[in-house]
Amino acid sequence: MQERHEHDDQEREFDLRWADDAEHKEPSARARMLAARWKENPPGPVPFRAEPDHVARRQRRSGWVSTAIVLGCVAGVIVLLGYINFRTY
Template sequence: MSEGVDWEREFDHTWANSAEHKEPSARARMLAARWRENPPEPVPFRGDLGPARARRASWLSTALVVGCVAAVIALLGWARMRATY
């Protein structure tokens, strides 16, 4: 018998997925045992994150980028003007 046929026979995923009883994973068993003793408290779908923080940092970074771009443009203009003389 060829090796490919043995591989298919040993690892037949369709046969394994069609099993009537499927054992839960180790993590599922561990959580089920933990929750039997201490059930988790209900949590809303999207919990309240609290008050929104100030967004000064985004304005500061935007001003820094615009300032750097303006400085590069001015430097290039100065270098071009200096090269023409």
């Protein structure tokens, strides 16, 4: 029985090597679906980066909000430590 199991493993390994070494590899189902869809209706060009005004507007607003939150937290910690230090004396 052990001999049969080893024989099956060797055949399976051979099949995997044969499949990996194949010259032509079939595309995945998603790749085939997209190729068929794009053949009839090709996608339009997509920019690599987002629109500059959209990014600038979002960064400007979130930058100020983030800065205010960080400075507020730092000020809160300083006040808290000062209060604790004042109470201990």
